[in-house]
Structure formats: structure tokens, C-alpha cells
Amino acid sequence: MVVYSKKIKNKQNYELSSQRFLMSEQKFSLGLTLFFFFVLFGPKIGGYIDTSILVGGFSVLIFSLKQDITFNKKFVGYIFTLGILLIYVLLIMLLNGSFDIAIFGRYVRSMISLIAIWTVVSKVNSSVNTIKSSIIIVLAIHAVVVILTTVVDPQWQEYIRWFNGYQKKVHDLRSTGLMLGFDMSGLLCNIGFLMVATSLVKGKMLYFYRLLMAIFVFAVLFTSRFSIITMLFLMIIFIFYFLRIGGKRFEVLFCTLFIVITSVPLTILLLSTTSIGAQYLNHLYLTFPDMANLSDKFVSSYNNTELDSTLGNNFNFSTLSNLQIFFGAGIGAGQDPGYTKIVFSTGIIGVILSIGWYTVILKDMLKMRKHLKRENVKSYKKSFMQINIVIICMYLIVIFLSFKNNYYFTGTYFELFIVEVVLAYRIYKVGTQRGI
Secondary structure: OHHHHHHHHHHHHHHHHHHHHHOOOOOOOHHHHHHHHHHHHOOEEOOOEEHHHHHHHHHHHHHHHHOOOOOOHHHHHHHHHHHHHHHHHHHHHHHHOOOOHHHHHHHHHHHHHHHHHHHHHHHOOOOHHHHHHHHHHHHHHHHHHHHHHHHHOHHHHHHHHHHHOOOOOOOOOOOOOOOOOHHHHHHHHHHHHHHHHOOOOOOHHHHHHHHHHHHHHHHHOOOOHHHHHHHHHHHHHHHHHHHHHOOOHHHHHHHHHHHHHHHHHHHHHHHHHEOOOHHHHHHHHHHOOHHHHHHHHHHHHOOOEOHHHHHHHHOOOOOOOHHHHHHOOOOOOOOOOHHHHHHHHHHHHHHHHHHHHHHHHHHHHHHHHHHHHOOOOOHHHHHHHHHHHHHHHHHHHHHHHOOOOOOOOOOOHHHHHHHHHHHHHHHHHHHHOOOO
């Protein structure tokens, strides 16, 4: 009886310590926030010196001087396979007599970020929620910049060109925020919404997180068509998710209202700036005269997209030989879709390796979730599910949205994905009492 009582007491103490580690009140950490800000949005000095890489490398150096850096075995596998992909890219460039610094630099940056984020996030003496809170604050800064440079004064975009590198025309209804492109700018707002929506907070933090949710959702309206549509899909998914878990009536109402309110303007946007149903525009203008003014504003801020010609021009491999299509040519594609870019640089082999790298991580996450379900400690379960939902959504975005843009090992998005993965490993460590 004494031994049994001691085991129960130890288990209760472990649950209490886990609860404090995982579910502690979100606190603002200036150091972590600055680290994530520069890792995600670090500007390029002179167009070549990437400050995000410098911050990542410097962080590894500082942590290595203070303590030994150890890696989880599976994470070593991620680094090793990414290294293989990096060597393969270099080999293809050498064989084709080409060297594209942007392509090669993508994998070098990813390798440095992978090591740096593991080093900081896995070893920093902060709770999981504190780390998440710091990331959300950084993404919220980006969203606020998007809003300020459109709603308040679009000309403010001129003042941040040195930071984000965007040098094209200023648009009244669109902003890249702290990013270089509209799609990625909007995607980050989507990820911010994801992280806030999956967070389980109480008290004053609940109202703060609801405000952040509104900021992310409002900001995405001033980024890109693709990002708005992605947000709508996420909201539909989360409406069902919120209804299933219960206690999220505000979130369900908020998402429902957003879908209803934006459905008409989004329809006008798509009709005005794409070849979808363009033949119905004149009829709509006659029925609803005010639509013409709104349509004109959309046309002035968005490029007109002919879907048929866009598909034909962006999936054109006629300049590559059959051998290059399979192995890659080590060159840029000059086309937008991610899969087209990967085929031009590393071929079908590169596409398989890239998909495989992300899929292995997802498989590991699902295995960890299955294993954690068999454990009796309750404190980690909700936290792990929050992280896992974000990882699954980000994985699906990489796989499917890369038909439009390249999200494989793309700066900022890749770093966000790895942060979520490392957080999942931290929760797994606590939940199973294993070393990370």
C-alpha cells in the first residue's frame, strides 16, 4: 500500500509539473520575440546579406558556449536528409554547368534555420505557451503592418521597402506587410489565425486572443485572392472543429459572419480580376450599379488573371530535356508554381525528395500522437493536439498550394513549420518522460 501510494503521489507531482510546463499562462518574452522576428522577417542587407541567417547562426554559437547542444535522433534524420537534398542540388548544378544562388541558398538557409530553431526552442527555459505567444505576437506585428499600409495610408508602403524588399507598384487595397509577396503575406495571416484558433486560453488572455484573431482575419483581406480563399476554407473547417469541441460559440459566430460578409465582395473580386464568369459582370452592373465602383477598385489593385493561359504558361517544360525533367537542370524556372520550379532545379527526383521530407515529419507527428494517447497524463494532450492541428494544416498547405507558389523550404514559412515541430517534440518529451 505504501509503494502504491508513493506511485500515485509521484504521478500527481509529474502531472502538476507538466501542467506548469505546458499550460502556463502566456507571457511575453522579449528575447524570444526578437529572435523569432529576425528569424522570420530579418531583412536582407544590400540584397545579399540575409540577417535571418546571421541571427540563426549567432544563436547557435551563443547556446553552444553555454551548454552542450544535443539533438533528438529523429531530428538528426531531418538534418541528414536535408543535407542529402542540399548535396544533390549542388551536384546537379555542377553537372549542368550552372549555379543559381537563390536555389542553393534556399537549402543552405533551411539547414541553418533547422539547427538554430532546434537549438533555441528545445533548450530555452520557457514554457511551450510562452514560445507560442512570442510567435503569435511576431505574426500579429506583420498583420498590423498590412492593415496600416492599406487602411490608414497605402503610401506608407514606400517606407518599408528597404525592409521587405518589395519594389513594385503600391496598391491601395493590397500590402505585402513585412514580406516580399502578397501570397506569402496573406498565408502568414492564415497561420496566425490557425495558431490563435487552436489555442485554449482563459481569462483576460481569451479576449486578447480574440482580438488577435480579428486582426489576422482583417489583414488577410488586404493581401491576395488566394489567401482570402484559404482563410475561408480554414474557417469552414474550424467551424466544425469548434462545434465538436464545444465552448467556442464566439469563434463559431465570428467565422460564420466573416464567411457571410465577405462572400459577395469576394465574388465581385474574382469576377472582376479573373476569367471566371467575366461574361456576367455587365449584367450584375445593371442590376447593382454600385458594384461597378467596387469592381474598378479591385481592378486597380489586382492583376487580371486568365486562368487558361496562366495554366499553360506556368507548367511549361518544353525547354528541358527528358533527362533534365527527371533529374533537374539546376536553374530557375521563370514560372510561379512551386512544382514547376522544383522540376527545373532538381527534377522529379527533387519533387519526390521534397514531398518525402515533409511527409516523414508528418508521419512522426502522427506516431507521437498515437503513442501519447496511450499515456495517462492529461496535461500534455490538449497542447499536443493544438500543435498537431497546425502542423497538419501547414503540411497540406505546402503540398497543395505549391501548385501556385513554391512553399517547399521557403523562407519564413519553413521556419514557422519547424518551430511547431520542435514544440511538438517538447510536449512529447514531457508527456512520455523521455529526453528530447
